[in-house]
Each structure stands twice: as structure tokens, then as C-alpha cells.
Amino acid sequence: MTTSPRGLWYRLGPIWSLVSLLAIVYVVTLINSFLGESVQVQLQYALVNLIIVVALQIFIGTSGVLSFGHVAFVAVGAWTVGLLTIDPELKRNLLPDLFPFLFDLNAPWLVAVVIGGVVGGLLALVVSPVLMRLNGLQAGIATFALLGVVNQVLTYWSSVGPRSGQSMVGIPDVLNLQTTMLFAMAAIVAAWLFQRTRPSRLLRAAREDGIAAASSGINVVSQRIIVFAVSGIVAGVAGGLFALTNRVVQSSQLNIELTFVTLAMLVLGGMLSLSGAVIGTLVFSLVDVLLVRMQNGLEIGAYVVSVPQGARAIILGLILVGMLLFRPSGITGGREFVWPFRSDRPLPGMPPTNES
């Protein structure tokens, strides 16, 4: 097969989008790892969030259907890893009401994370035949209801976790920043590869024009089910990593607030592209890191820049609302990076750079 130079670039374009995203994640991690312990901790959370946002993008970006329910898969992933990695002796003392078979169930953390992904994917698969029939606002409410159910079950059902109001502690300290970064990169690669598969392409066609897609023979519901389950797996893995990063798992941390923050990251970057998920998460997290520093007074040369306590969340909220007002398709405008960089960089004045 002969390809013209333009054709070659055209074929390399998608790979470039993957390589550039991985490079960005690598560089950001590298730079931040020199900035002291507290930044490293924040970055590790940011990378876990990145995986959740990638999971959200796999489903929302591909299908165009809103989901408020992905944090439910994150929660079961976190629960699974918690139950599998806490020392059995400790588990007997801390979580006395567990099903007996759970006491001796134990797995190395890497295996536990994989199982967390499987459990997340299974939950998504089980609920999807019901949820995937709905569109628009109804889908949003139904997925939200799923989050409500899962959260309440995890909060109160002491046979699979701590008693109500308590948290799961004693999760081993095994995950470092580099490993988390590798997981984030793996999630990006997986999402990128998945974009090239048949279900993802069919569903994107249905996203653009549901009636045309259905009349060309695409079964939209079954394609959505596949994509939902895949994004459930990624969200479950992210949940497992959250458990290992936070080392305390509590249902109240895996609820509306996390749903909102991760959705905000996705919207900020642009929900229709994988680049949007990555850029949105990193920009949001970097602004957050900066603002935390400014709350304690950030020195730039001879100046000390500071914002009052509590202003951080307000500025983050303003950025999101402003983005929705002035550039609703997000920083990337829903496009992937292509070679050469054309207009796909953030437009002047658009990205939130008003903090310095």
C-alpha cells in the first residue's frame, strides 16, 4: 500500500495524540516530583482522579449520555481492594460483622486492584441493561439514583464493610507516585485503544445522530452496554487505587462531591475527547495545587501572592462556571491532539490562567 506523505501524517495523527498525552502526564509527574512531599501527595490523588475522568470520558464522551453514577463503580472498586488487602487479623477486629468467608480472603495489592476493576465492570454490566435505555436528563437521574443506592448499601451494610459511619482502615502503604503514574498511562492507552474498536465507533456515530445510526442497523443499547461496562472496569481500577492512595475508605468520600469534581474536570477539558479528559484533570489539579500554596502565601521572586482561606473552592467553581459560559466545549473543544499542532491548542484567553 502506498501512502502519500500527507497520508502518512494522517495515519500517524492518532498515535501522536496518544504519545503527546503520555508525554504530558510524564512531564507533569516529573516536574511535580521535585516540588516537595505535599505536592507529590496531591499529584497522586490527581492521577487517581485522572483515571476516574478517563473512565467517565470513555462512556460520556463516546455515548453523549450523562452519567452521575460512575463513582458507584469507583466505590465498589475501593471496597474490594480494602477488603482484599487489609490484614486478616486486623479485619476480624475492625470489621466484625463481615460475611465469614471475607475474613480469610486476601490478595496481593496488584491482584486486588485488578479484581476491583472486574467488580466495577460487573456492576456496570449488571445495571446497564436497565440504565442504557434512557437518554438525556432521565439517564442522568437514573445513574444518580444508582450512585445513591450503592452509596447507601456500602454505608449501612456491615456484612461487606465497616459499620455505618465508620471507615475501613489498615490498607497497606504500597502505592508510590511512579506506579500510580504508570496506571494512569495504562488507562490512557486502554481508552485510546478502545476508541479504535467497533463498539466505540458505532456508539460515536449514534451520539452524533441517534436516528441515522439506528436506521443503519446499529443497536444503540447493546453498544452502550459494552462501553458502559468497559468504563466501569476503568472506574473500578481507579477506585482500587484510590483506596491504596487514601489508605482509608469511607463511603462519604465516594459520593456526590467526587462525582461533581470529576465531572467538572471532564467538562473543563472537553468531554468529547480523551485529550480533554487528561488536560481537564491536569489543569484543574494544577490550579488546585497553586491555590493551596497561595492560601499559605506563595513566594514568586520578591512578591508573596496569597488568597484567603476558602477562596480556593470558590475560584475552582468560578473557573468551571466561566468555562461553561464562554467555552462550553472545554479547553480542547472536544478535539484530540493532531500533528502538527494546529488550532487544537487552547485558544488565547480561554484557559484558566488568572491565578498569578
Next chain:
Amino acid sequence: MTGQLIQSLVDALSAGATLGLAALSIGLVFGVIRLANFAQAEIITASAYCLIFTWQLGWFIAVPLSMLVAVAMSLLMEFAVFSRMRSANPATLLIASFGLSFLLQRVYELMFSNNVRTAPVASGLAQTVEFAGVRIQLLSVATITIAGLLLLGLHLFLSRTSMGLQLKAAAADFRTARLVGIPAGRVIALSFALSGILAAAVAFVLTVQSGAVGPTFGVQITILALVGAVIGGIDKISGSLAGGFLVGFVTSLLATWLPQEMSNFKDAYVFVLVIGVLLFRPSGLLIKGRGVART
């Protein structure tokens, strides 16, 4: 036993009425501009803060002032944010209202701190009266009365006045309403103002109930109201009202009658019910046929 039954029914009616009003306030706006306004929660919170801070000046100042605050905030949201997003789809609008809600909560945190503020708002209503062997909370009766009067007033307004009819027409079919010359901007502002008044009523009932207001005061009821509005049929004004009422009524009955270890999961049952309703009647209980969800 009968006494307990009647008592729980009155409580459920009052919970349903409160949630019905909250859902109606969301449905009114949604009908016109397809915005499911989650930031309604912060309008309720603002109105409640106002009641707490001004109650000592007397109810005849505090109540009108709290309504004024709610209407002003509602209109401000429309002019500052939502009027600039007319072309966005309902999902984007919902996310924007989430963002606004989050933002305002943090503003309240900064202004009034994270701790709850308390005041004995209308503490006379917190009493229980015994009537023919049935113990009934005065507040429940008051709530049902307030909701009934508001609904009657709203009904008269929507069916008897020119502006009300215009609003009703716009809620039924906005595009056609504009074609026949109904002023879009005024009708939208009107729907926001009315939804502000309803929010103030909800805030009053909730504030009397708890006597304490924090930055996330309105969130819980708004979530349930949104859910109720959607399962009732958010496309229709009566649909959101009925859906909200149903969710409040069922939740309250479950809380009273389920045994302790099961009532922990009462919201979970309601949510499962919600998913079931959405599956069989995606456009809502009161909308005939399956319909095509307008997205």
C-alpha cells in the same frame, strides 16, 4: 394503632407537600427553558439564612424578606448565568447548575462559616397537639395548609391571568409560544420569580423543622425534588408536582413503618423505585405513552 396510622399519614402528606413544592419550583423553570436547576438548593439555603438572621425582627419582616431574597437570587441566576446559555442542551445546563450550586455553597461557607446558624424560627409551630387521641405536629398541618394555599394561588394565576396563561403556554411548547408572540424574556423571568417564591416556602418549612441552617442546607431536598420531578414528568408542571409529592410521601412512610435495620436503606428503596419508573415511563408517570425524551 389507628392513631399512629393517621399520624404517619399526616406526616407523609406534609413531607410530600414540601417535596412537591420543591419539585414544582424546578419543573416550572424546566418547562420553559429546559434547565433542571440544581442551584435551586442554594436559593432555599439563602432564604433560610435570611429567616434565621432576621427572625428576631418579627415574622412580618422576616418572611417577606426571605421571599424577596429567594426571588432576587433566582432572577440573578437567570440573568448572570442561564440567560447566556440558551443554546446549551439540558445535560450541559444541569452540569452548569451543579457548578453554580457548588460555587454558592463555598461562598456561604466563606460568609457564614461551616457551622450551622440557629434561631427559634416560628417555634410555636413545633408543638404537638392531641386531637381525638391522635398526636399531630402543628407544623405538618401548617405545611399542608401553606402548600395548599400556594398551589391554589398558582393555579389561579396560571389559569386566570394573561401572564399566567402565557407562562403556561411557554411551558407546554416554548417555540410555538414564541411564534404567537409571547415575550420570551419576560416569561422566563416570571418562571424564575415564581420558582423563587416556591423555594422560599420550602425554606420556611424546613427552617421551622430544623431551626439550624448550614451551607448545604438545601441540597438534600433539592436532590429528591429533582428525582421526583423527573419521575413525575418534568415536562409537565403537574407532573413535577405529583412526582415530588410521591417521593416525599413514600420516603416518609418508609421511614416510619420500616423496621430500624431496614429503614437505614429507605433512600435506596426509593432510588430503585425511581430507576424502575424511569425504565417503564421514561418521560414520567403523568406523561401519556413512552414518548421521545427531548434532549
